[in-house]
Amino acid sequence: MNLAPLHAPAPRAWRRPRGFSLIELMVVMVIVGIATAAISLSVAPDPARELRRDARELARRLAAAQNEVRVDGRVIAWEADADGYRFSRGTWRPQPGSTIPTVTTLGALDRFERDDVLGPVAWRAGPVEVVPSRPVLLTAEPMGAPWQLALRHADATVVIVRDPSGAYLLR
Template identity: 70%
Template structure:
């Protein structure tokens, strides 16, 4: 069509009201889709497990440098690390601090300070403390973190590496 030629009424394009109706429909559809996507209930538990693995590795390195055993212990609300002189009481697999040692709970250490779980309560199996020693190679272990129906497994292999499953 040459310039300056008048246009017919049917060739003008979309009106503002038509565009607004389309935008409202797109907004409603977007809101419906975003509300229907349920969050993964295990996401925060997995995030806690990955952070725990990093803190366990830091504690393991601290033990190798310092030489003193560090124990990790959890309850439903969180977990903490403690350094001291540890031994297993007769007839028990649960370590206790000796009377000769004083526990360092790392209250001022950014990496090893006591922490809260993102989702609580978290059940840790087995519930006994984990002792980190200066031995680079040792027996592997496995623990489960559970919150509701979500379960995450944290493992330490014999070479001292930590993994989350």
């Protein structure tokens, strides 16, 4: 009588290999590396995209400031530096012999420190050069001379144009 168990282990030659081969592991690692590189390239910030976003936001805020001027009647000045920009409301007059405005002594400036729309804003793109660098005065005139602002960061440039009708366009 044979007392061998009914489920005896199969001979070694018939067993299925366990685990992955080195080639299979290498293929998986290459695929994971390519996927990681693609994701990291798509996540990296594009300075031109951030500058366009800053320009769209600025155009929206300039239009809001223009509407505020039409309601209130007082001039609002927009001024920028490399770190950001701000709006100021007050009584402005041109300095003799210069196109840069100065404040009269009729009162203090309202700098909109607590205003969500006209409060100070930092550039998202990083340091931005604004051309022309002088302050822009927004008046209650419904029609005005067209003007433009160029925003530059790294190799990217976006131009905001105000047409005679008061509309703001990006180029």
